[in-house]
Amino acid sequence: MNILTTLVEKTQEAITKLYGLSDSNISFEQTNSKFDGDLTFVVFPYLKYSKKRPEDTAKEIGDYISEKMEEIKSFNVVKGFLNIEFNDDYWLNVLQNRIDLGIQIPEIGMDKKIVVEYSSPNTNKPLHLGHIRNNVLGYSICQIFDAVGYDVVKNNLVNDRGIHICKSMVAYQKWGNSETPESAGLKGDHLIGKYYVMFDQHYQKEVIDLISKGVDKDDAKEKSPLMVETRNMLQKWENGDQEVISLWKKLNGWVYDGFESTYNRLGVSFDKIYYESDTYLLGKEIVKEGLKSNVFFKKEDGSIWIDLTPEGLDEKIVQRSDGTSVYITQDIGTADLKYQEFEMDKFVYVVGNEQDYHFKVLQLILKRLGKSYADGLYHLSYGMVDLPEGKMKSREGTVVDADELMDEVVSTAKKQTEELGKTDGMSPQELAELYEVLGIGALKYYLLKVDAKKRMMYDPKESIDFQGNTAPFIQYTYTRIASLLRAAEKVDFKLPKVFNPVEKDLIKLISNYPNVITSAANNYNPSEVANAVYELAKTFNKFYHELTILGEQDQNTRSFRITLSNMVGETIKHGFNLLGIQVPERM
RNA sequence: GGUUCCAUAGCUCAACCGGAUAGAGCAACGGUUUUCUAAACCGUAGGUUCCAGGUUCGAGUCCUGGUGGGAUCACCA
Known part of the structure; x- marks a missing residue:
């Protein structure tokens, strides 16, 4: 049984026995790093039932549950916060599981299908930075849904006419x-x-x-x-x-x-590409049906409309007076086509937030038409990438071209790598691949680390960073680990006598990683993965700096640290794969 | 104008859906390498979370009103 479930159960039991309150909504959170402990229970909401001071209430509950659960080593109380600490056996167990089973992510999407439409370019001009954000986000969200067990269809609708x-x-x-x-x-x-x-x-x-x-x-x-x-x-x-x-x-x-x-x-x-030249006439049949069932109505000039004023929106046209269809009509048709083809449970549109209104309308229309799949529509509405002088505009030439930007960031990677001069013995081809991995990685990470929903700034005058919260930093951490493992002997996993605080931090981050993926999927937000991987890399570097690994004398401790490093490396690689970023073995 | 999203350190962004002393990176300043990769690590400095109220034991987070900015409201896509 999951430790958290047990904890919640016992806490509920404590509150029932002590204060006669059943059926409350118990939840634990990660203990703030400034305090001792692993999980925290906030008792303030229960004071009116305990009729005692916060400290005393927390202590009573703490006494009760630590009595019942042997995994609890100790607890401390700060004001109304009950901080619980697990014993080392518990953590050993967690690690053993991780070693035996690998990275286990809850399959919340089991037997479910999702179609993600992204990219959707116009075929009249090259791609720019805004498109890169779209592509990178779309691809990453597909990877994430795949990781949590969905059957994913990566879909592109090309606006070719x-x-x-x-x-x-x-x-x-x-x-x-x-x-x-x-x-x-x-x-x-x-x-x-x-x-x-x-x-x-x-x-x-x-x-x-x-x-x-x-x-x-x-x-x-x-x-x-x-x-x-x-x-x-x-x-x-x-x-x-x-x-x-x-x-x-x-x-x-x-x-x-x-x-x-x-x-x-x-x-x-x-996996599936639609061309608008094939699909632009779809939807007309649906309009006809909707007209019959009075979902739509016809105006005197012959144009066809839907009245969305009950939902607080306007009237919206779905067919012009000359009988041709408009943008939304095509989308209605394409949605139906998707459902006929895939019978998906969810369908996602990765489209900029300037089309929020459009997708709200689209979903409403599908609902009014009684389409069963309408509730599965999700508009992954991401923010624009702005320049210091404002919005990018193709016609005014104020765009950051995708191909040029990729060239630039790869050549920066080359320059940086050459300056540091740590790549002796790598072939020209290996080097070229490395620059690609580093440069493109830096670019993708730059776009993915910020919350997808938020609009972000890109200043072409300041080139994309390679230090700090960046892909190369994390990739560098990975190569450090790779290098360690190359030099290390095969080890059996052993538990050290005591955990060092940094080691404990690493263990917590690794064990929490699957929850991050679940959350990222639920929130359609790759930045959660990026931030978690960054936090892990940062903590590893601290660990690497503070403690010796290969030079450690104590056998158990050495093997433990090597194993831990390996797990960090695997987690970084896994997370980066979800972001669509590669990791090098050397740099 | 209606609707809607946003405002956090000089800059770019976090903050686990209401929790403890708001955190990182960059930029600035200072330090760490005969020892596993210094693309790293440690430290200093930097905040009235746009403003004014309200709800709450507790608000960057929720509500109301302002200020400033973006998007949208086409028989364009």
Whole structure:
């Protein structure tokens, strides 16, 4: 039986016997590190039943439960806080279990399926730092759900059609001179991005020209020849015009090649990819049904709406008066498609918080339509990555390009490593891999260590750190351990005579690690894993500095420390794997 | 304007869903290497948790009102 369960049981028993109160909601928390003890029970809420001072109440309860449980070595009372300390046998047991069974994570997702949609790029420009946050978060949350036992489907919905795609196509057609990624020496996505920007520049000029000729601003935007041409192209695309389709295929193909290399370098992947060009007509049938069942209603001009005012929102359009569908209609259709294909228990959208309203509406509509899966929808709404001067904007060129940033951070890794000069004997290929692992790791960790929901700042002038709370720090800790283990003889695990305080801290962190994963899954929050691994690495470095491991004379103590180090290394590797970050054996 | 999210050390972020003396890293200053990797370790300094009330034994955390910032409210996606 779990120690915590027993503890709660006995505490309940104590409170019932002593104060006649049954059925209270007992909970323990980790003892604050500034006090002695392992777990803490707060007695303040029970004072009105005990009618005694906090100290006396805590002591009574402490006396009772330490009498009943032999795992309890001692307890101390500070004001209304009852701090309980377990004996060494208990901790030995915990460690023995960890050795025998490895890292055991509660399978809260057993027999459940989850579909996580992330990345979802537009195929008209290269990826930037904001996309990296999305990808890294999406991938990590998939790893975490996998670790807690879910059957995970990593899903990408590629926005490969629409007016924005036609913009790059028009520009390429006009000014491209049959340029190819090879002839231009550019990645495909960057080449297309160039034409997207080019379109916007010419378009802005046209609009200004028209305005100077006295045309109204909104009118000018509509009537600019480029925009007219773009709309025509979209029309042709929808009608299946051969020439347009083949241009579209060619340009999109280039972009996919570009994305693929970016994804590979980032280490993210997908099990199922949907293309909007295949799915954009979905949802229309559902709209038809919803109209019949009066979930939707039709206005005089033929447009179809849903009234969400009872839920405190507005009326929302689901089909235009010309019969075409809008963004949300496609999402309704795609949600249904997902369910038909996977029958998932949960489906997650990793999408920025600027779409909070959209997903609230989407879920409401699915509920109104009586879709059984609607409750399983979760919008993992992450914050934007801001620059010191504010939001990143593709059109204004104030973006941090994903590929450039990866190059930069990998070359920083190279420079740092060379300065430290500890990599003698590594082959050029091993070194190149190391720089990749360190650089990309630093970048990913930088993005994952902050709470996903919060918006964060990135200052391009200050390059990403390699010291302190960073991936290289943790990776360095791992290589220290790897190096130790290479030099150490095979050992049998033994318990030392006494635990050193740092050793005790390590044991606690290791034993608490599975709970961290559970919590990270429940909160859809990889940063909890990052912080726990950091805490562990930091504590290990303190341990490593304060105590000798291989040079320790006492056999038991030495083998214990080697085993403990090994466990720390395994835990770091496990945690980093959940974050999608690799660990090197040397650095 | 309506809705919604946010505000913690000079900077970037934590704080186990209401608990004890609010913690890290960076930056600054000082120290540690004949000994297992100094990308490390130890120390100093840095706080009225935006403001004003309220609830509670207890509030950075919950409620009300302000101030400041972001997002959103399209027959765009």
